[in-house]
Amino acid sequence: MKLSPLSIPYRALQKASTVLVALFFLGTSGTVDGVVTIGIGVLVAAAALAYETAYYRRFEYECTLDTFDIASGVISRRDREIPYGRIQNVDVSRNVLQRLLGIAAVDLETAGGSSTEGAIRYVAASRATDLQREIRRRKATRADERSAAQEADRRASDLDSADGSKPPVPTEDPETELFTLSPAELALVGALSFDPRLIGLLAFVGSGSVPVLSGFLPSTTAFVVTITGVIALGLLLVASWMVGAAVAITNYYGFRLTRTGDDLRYERGLFKRYSGSIPTDKVQSLTITDNPAKRLAGYATLTIETAGYAPGQGGTYGSQAAVPLARRDRVRELAREIEAFDDPDFRRPPARVRVRYAIRYVAIVVALTAIAFGADRFVAATIPWYVTAALVPVAVIAAHYKWVHRGYWLGENHLLTRVGFWKRKTRVVPYYRIQTLIDARTVFQRRWRIATVVADTAGSSGFIGRDAAALDVDAADADRLRADLSDRLRTALAERRGRGSSNATPTDVTADPERPPVENETGTPDVDRSAGDGEFRWVTDETQSAADAYSSETGSNADVDPDADADRHSDADPDADGNSDDER
Amino acid sequence: MAADPTSDSAAESPPPDPATVTRRLDGRIRVVWILRSVLIAALLAGLTVAIGRFVETPRWLPALVGGLTLALAVPYAIVRYRRWSYAIREDALYLDRGVITRVRTVVPLVRIQHVDSRRGPVERATGLASCVVYTAGSRGADVRIPGLTPEDADDVRETLKRLAIRADGEDAV
Numbered sequence: 195m196k197l198s199p200l201s202i203p204y205r206a207l208q209k210a211s212t213v214l215v216a217l218f219f220l221g222t223s224g225t226v227d228g229v230v231t232i233g234i235g236v237l238v239a240a241a242a243l244a245y246e247t248a249y250y251r252r253f254e255y256e257c258t259l260d261t262f263d264i265a266s267g268v269i270s271r272r273d274r275e276i277p278y279g280r281i282q283n284v285d286v287s288r289n290v291l292q293r294l295l296g297i298a299a300v301d302l303e304t305a306g307g308s309s310t311e312g313a314i315r316y317v318a319a320s321r322a323t324d325l326q327r328e329i330r331r332r333k334a335t336r337a338d339e340r341s342a343a344q345e346a347d348r349r350a351s352d353l354d355s356a357d358g359s360k361p362p363v364p365t366e367d368p369e370t371e372l373f374t375l376s377p378a379e380l381a382l383v384g385a386l387s388f389d390p391r392l393i394g395l396l397a398f399v400g401s402g403s404v405p406v407l408s409g410f411l412p413s414t415t416a417f418v419v420t421i422t423g424v425i426a427l428g429l430l431l432v433a434s435w436m437v438g439a440a441v442a443i444t445n446y447y448g449f450r451l452t453r454t455g456d457d458l459r460y461e462r463g464l465f466k467r468y469s470g471s472i473p474t475d476k477v478q479s480l481t482i483t484d485n486p487a488k489r490l491a492g493y494a495t496l497t498i499e500t501a502g503y504a505p506g507q508g509g510t511y512g513s514q515a516a517v518p519l520a521r522r523d524r525v526r527e528l529a530r531e532i533e534a535f536d537d538p539d540f541r542r543p544p545a546r547v548r549v550r551y552a553i554r555y556v557a558i559v560v561a562l563t564a565i566a567f568g569a570d571r572f573v574a575a576t577i578p579w580y581v582t583a584a585l586v587p588v589a590v591i592a593a594h595y596k597w598v599h600r601g602y603w604l605g606e607n608h609l610l611t612r613v614g615f616w617k618r619k620t621r622v623v624p625y626y627r628i629q630t631l632i633d634a635r636t637v638f639q640r641r642w643r644i645a646t647v648v649a650d651t652a653g654s655s656g657f658i659g660r661d662a663a664a665l666d667v668d669a670a671d672a673d674r675l676r677a678d679l680s681d682r683l684r685t686a687l688a689e690r691r692g693r694g695s696s697n698a699t700p701t702d703v704t705a706d707p708e709r710p711p712v713e714n715e716t717g718t719p720d721v722d723r724s725a726g727d728g729e730f731r732w733v734t735d736e737t738q739s740a741a742d743a744y745s746s747e748t749g750s751n752a753d754v755d756p757d758a759d760a761d762r763h764s765d766a767d768p769d770a771d772g773n774s775d776d777e778r
Numbered sequence: 779m780a781a782d783p784t785s786d787s788a789a790e791s792p793p794p795d796p797a798t799v800t801r802r803l804d805g806r807i808r809v810v811w812i813l814r815s816v817l818i819a820a821l822l823a824g825l826t827v828a829i830g831r832f833v834e835t836p837r838w839l840p841a842l843v844g845g846l847t848l849a850l851a852v853p854y855a856i857v858r859y860r861r862w863s864y865a866i867r868e869d870a871l872y873l874d875r876g877v878i879t880r881v882r883t884v885v886p887l888v889r890i891q892h893v894d895s896r897r898g899p900v901e902r903a904t905g906l907a908s909c910v911v912y913t914a915g916s917r918g919a920d921v922r923i924p925g926l927t928p929e930d931a932d933d934v935r936e937t938l939k940r941l942a943i944r945a946d947g948e949d950a951v
Contacts, residue, residue: 305914501914629915631884640880652914680870680884687888 201316210242278333285470286322298322305501375449389438446518478651480622494525501652535608540601543666548597555589602664611662621662626686645672800865807925815851819844887945889913895931907931
């Protein structure tokens, strides 16, 4: 199938526009002769048109039985086949001009790769929706065929249960609406959005203009400076807020989330219309975000992450597939619709860590006060520098909430983590989505005998903040968590693969074999011989003392173990041997 | 490389694999790391000399900068080597490393996408190689085991490949 013929002029215009604009300015400024610029402009436009015509003639896409094929390229040609099963998202976007022309851009995302794997620029708008539906249908058919074949195999091997039921016939599932953003909620989304970029921009511009301005204002009192500063800051905040609101409203105007069979479909946007489909079986993780304002009003945000988006590709507003705002129970319901997780009972970091957070925040306050004091001393204006000291109680409260909000919870099939004292994020990661487990302990964390366990998924971006991380858990807990998660991953994978073919993987995680205590008097590296339980605790002479320091924690900290996981953890109790607290 | 094989594995697992032991890096990796720090120290000292041409600085400053860098980097390289260990078990690849921040990584074999063994110019000069394990994770790409002998690197690669095929994830994403 071909692209829309309208894509030729549109693409040509897109390609040539920068050159044409530059030429226009050159021509009007009079540095270059007008006729020459027009000539060059015509040439550029003609070249762009010719190239795009060739591109159009060469570009072909097709839905075959198993794969989506794209043949493209003018100078270097490329034939690409994307198996339906590998397609993560199908996104359709249309900006204002594209909407006027009735064309749309279709992006097929697969996991991996740094760019969109299947970019179709541009097809007729109706065709784009058809494509989205067609790919979804083909994918479902493929999956059904596969499960039907498995079913047939099972029945052949198990003749007793031949009840003669037919494999399900693939049908077009009805579209059910999951969520629509009401106008009131849209207004609230706007009201709660704040775009800090404006402040950054103004700070950048302003930093250059201050010396200039101060030349014009020869005699001012500190009072006037302070008042002007406060007013300017207020205006800036209001402006930022308005920009943020405008961006958010145009982004989320007419937001709809629907479900068709196993696919989620969203639509949004005022000027630029986005719509996309997300197969629920490709969802990597869910994130529920709120902040004090949202919490007070009982609202939250839900973000759906798939492996399809390359870092930084999700647009300025992060992941495209997000419910911007909904009542908290609604968000939970929606999240459960996608990933069925239980009510979490978060396990917090050990209480001693609160002190650490308080120390850190107070240190920041002290640094701020020192800066203010320095400014007061060495800059002419007198600043009430001691005012910042009033932030100390705030720091303590922040530290408390940081501790309160941090935690992790191991559910039946999901790992839930929570973080953030202001913007609180709850992440839901199915065990079978975990890619690697990383246990990191900085020097400071080792001092407090805590660790951070990160469950890395094939998520959208590699930012540290984006991964599900159990932050600052007790060191001994971290050891167990790591082992537990790796066990649960294997179990979940085995379950997903079907019981028939999974005898190679242990399915019972709770049966934790007795781990022999590690003896290590000799200087030779000693292997902890419990490879079966997945515990990552081999010991060498030099790590022995550190390991002791980690494990010594459980004894003193048994009381912060109130949750249901206690029984699971109790038989994985680390060696209660002599400890050396040389770590502290 | 002294380590004994895990003798008591789970009942259904095959006979103990020589690969399922804790391993250390080859000692020569220290040389590589120390040489690298020497290079960095030289660069920093050179930079200080260059700055000294424009700004008035004490004559001993380059030596101090270079010496300080070396004094920090050489013990760091040695401790780094002492802290590095890895193990290939039947379920996952385990890495334990890091001086300032201790990092332990568990890479389930099911998740391995592909494995490279590599030999850069410095590694070839010292007769070493490294092995890079890729997963689909957003941070998986830097699972790299440096300081292996070429045979070891190939061995690790083959073992991981074999175990990963056996673990066989249906859809690694």
